[in-house]
Amino acid sequence: MFSIDEEGRLAALREYAIMDTPPEAAFDRIVALAADLFDAPIAAMTLIDSDRQWMKSIVGLDGNETPREHAFCRYTILGDEVLVVPDAEQDDRFRDNPLVLEDPNIRFYAGAPLRLRSGHRLGALCVIDRTPRAPLSEVEKRRLQTLANVVVNEMDLRLMAERYAMATRRAEAATEAKSEFLANMTHELRTPLTSVIGFNALLAASPDLPEREKGMALKAKTASEKLLTIVNDVLDLAKLEAGAAEVGGEPIDVGPVVRSAVELFTERAAEKGLALHLHVADVLPRAAVDPARLRQVLVNLIGNAVKFTAKGEIAVSASVSGGEIQLAVRDTGVGIPEQNLGRVFERFEQGGAAISREFGGTGLGLAISERLARQMGGEITVESKVGHGSTFTVILPAA
Numbered sequence: 339m340f341s342i343d344e345e346g347r348l349a350a351l352r353e354y355a356i357m358d359t360p361p362e363a364a365f366d367r368i369v370a371l372a373a374d375l376f377d378a379p380i381a382a383m384t385l386i387d388s389d390r391q392w393m394k395s396i397v398g399l400d401g402n403e404t405p406r407e408h409a410f411c412r413y414t415i416l417g418d419e420v421l422v423v424p425d426a427e428q429d430d431r432f433r434d435n436p437l438v439l440e441d442p443n444i445r446f447y448a449g450a451p452l453r454l455r456s457g458h459r460l461g462a463l464c465v466i467d468r469t470p471r472a473p474l475s476e477v478e479k480r481r482l483q484t485l486a487n488v489v490v491n492e493m494d495l496r497l498m499a500e501r502y503a504m505a506t507r508r509a510e511a512a513t514e515a516k517s518e519f520l521a522n523m524t525h526e527l528r529t530p531l532t533s534v535i536g537f538n539a540l541l542a543a544s545p546d547l548p549e550r551e552k553g554m555a556l557k558a559k560t561a562s563e564k565l566l567t568i569v570n571d572v573l574d575l576a577k578l579e580a581g582a583a584e585v586g587g588e589p590i591d592v593g594p595v596v597r598s599a600v601e602l603f604t605e606r607a608a609e610k611g612l613a614l615h616l617h618v619a620d621v622l623p624r625a626a627v628d629p630a631r632l633r634q635v636l637v638n639l640i641g642n643a644v645k646f647t648a649k650g651e652i653a654v655s656a657s658v659s660g661g662e663i664q665l666a667v668r669d670t671g672v673g674i675p676e677q678n679l680g681r682v683f684e685r686f687e688q689g690g691a692a693i694s695r696e697f698g699g700t701g702l703g704l705a706i707s708e709r710l711a712r713q714m715g716g717e718i719t720v721e722s723k724v725g726h727g728s729t730f731t732v733i734l735p736a737a
């Protein structure tokens with residue numbers, strides 16, 4: 339019966355995933371326009387499935403499905419032309435059709451195929467009357483076909499939107515899987531490490547243990563603490579790179595966050611004989627960031643400043659410039675050679691093995707901080723001169 343690639347046609351129809359979906363305004367509008375334009379009591383956008391005709395949109399009739407063998411449109415999809423039946427009672431193909439013999443008593447039918455670029459015809463845009471009519475003129479046929487082409491365009495747009503949404507859903511699912519993995523990893527690594535640290539601390543404090551063994555336990559404790567720091571940093575960075583870290587939030591005052599980060603270093607700075615200054619501008623815009631994450635950034639920067647400065651001062655300031663919040667950490671420390679300035683934000687970058695041996699650290703602090711700042715919608719800039727000191731500035735958009 340079909341001179342068409344029915345299998346390919348049905349596969350194409352499935353791809354659109356449009357059968358049995360609820361009405362959509364885009365299609366309803368075109369069908370209403372067709373009825374209006376042709377002054378027809380009935381108009382429909384039909385799709386021909388393997389054994390049924392289903393209407394995505396219809397005006398002038400109830401119900402949205404008929405058996406395929408009753409469908410006028412099953413003939414329309416056999417060719418590329420607009421099919422016109424001026425009087426169904428005079429047409430051998432339709433004379434005995436129940437839709438002609440009984441309600442809705444179709445007499446006139448004109449349908450334009452919904453033709454895909456691949457050539458498959460999925461259904462038709464048709465106008466129907468209960469009384470016979472003159473055949474359509476060429477201009478009228480062209481109009482109906484143009485409307486049918488608009489229907490196909492809408493179907494394509496719908497398909498693309500659906501594909502896009504699916505890709506987004508997949509990406510979200512992947513991110514979720516990654517962050518779940520990281521959360522599990524974090525737990526699995528931290529739990530045993532924490533008990534290693536705890537038991538070594540107990541051993542080191544035990545009165546019955548000889549001094550030599552106590553010293554070993556203490557070394558094991560220090561080493562496992564260092565390992566925990568690395569594990570925390572690596573997992574944190576992985577989380578940030580998986581896009582699984584939450585850094586945003588309700589608008590907050592940044593002043594108190596800066597203050598609490600600075601206070602953390604009061605003692606250490608005093609121990610090293612460093613002056614630690616803080617200046618917070620009287621009026622500061624708020625920032626839409628997670629305070630704990632912002633504090634983490636500042637603790638990294640101030641920690642570095644204290645670590646890499648032997649004498650002089652550390653000055654932390656919070657100010658506003660050009661509508662942006664600027665949190666600056668300035669030190670009078672060793673400084674960073676110009677050729678290394680571009681690399682300090684890279685992972686495991688420590689400005690040479692000598693530095694990492696001398697000062698300790700994982701070389702991940704700045705990489706984490708820079709990514710955090712970027713995800714907060716801001717950035718971190720650095721200025722430095724060897725022997726004179728460095729200034730790291732966190733720039734945050736005002737909320």
Ligand SMILES: Nc1ncnc2c1ncn2[C@@H]1O[C@H](COP(=O)(O)OP(=O)(O)O)[C@@H](O)[C@H]1O
Pocket residue numbers: 638642643646669671672673674682687688689690693694698699700701702703704705728
């Ligand atoms: N305030 C600073 N003064 C001098 N060098 C710095 C400063 N901050 C960072 N650096 C350089 O950048 C490197 C990377 O810093 P970071 O990522 O925090 O790693 P870490 O602190 O573990 O070494 C440091 O090892 C150091 O060489």
Ligand SMILES: [Mg+2]
Pocket residue numbers: 638641642699701703704
């Ligand atoms: Mg650091």
